[in-house]
Amino acid sequence: MIGRIRGKLLAKQPPEVVIDVQGVGYEVQVPMSCFYQLPELGEDVTLVTHFVVREDAQLLFGFTSLHERTLFRQLIKAQGVGPKLALTILSGMSAQQFVQAVNAGDVSLLVKLPGVGKKTAERLVVELRDRLSALGSDSPFTDAAPVQNQGDSNTLVSDAKADAVSALVALGYKAAQAEKAVQKVHQQGATSxxxxxxALKSFS
Incomplete structure (x- = not known):
């Protein structure tokens, strides 16, 4: 199993990044909470990882903290939750917010995430409450801060909006819903x- 990866950041197209490790480019899917903390392209990056092997694909998921990887692994153990939904959950709220919601049995907050209906939310609370109680609501999860991109902001505006919509769709939101959310929060010169x-905050 690949538990850690370190190399140069070659590409960022949320929720996927490409990391060059001695000439080999690894495609890694990361939750947005981790994506915000990534360095600029060409700089070194280190991620703890979880490797998923399926009949039709081999997928690598990356995280900037062991706590988030632990939560990801607990999520995919829950009935009806696969890696994609787990990634969506960790993109829609911070790990700390999710733990607090589960511990409090806050189903209404969980159902705001795409792909999480009432039954799934209730199942998450029942299955994960005991497992996550050890983490506690005061665990050192870190809320991510946005990475500032370099370049001419005027030439990046349209690309930033398109990339943002594309990322939200990849995370499970409908295209019309994603476009509306991005348009609502768009500001001149904003990065993707x-x-x-x-946009994710506006859904909560």
């Missing part, structure tokens, strides 16, 4: 990371 972060 900032637009995604603000």
């Amino acid at each position: 990371e900032a637009l995604i972060r603000d």
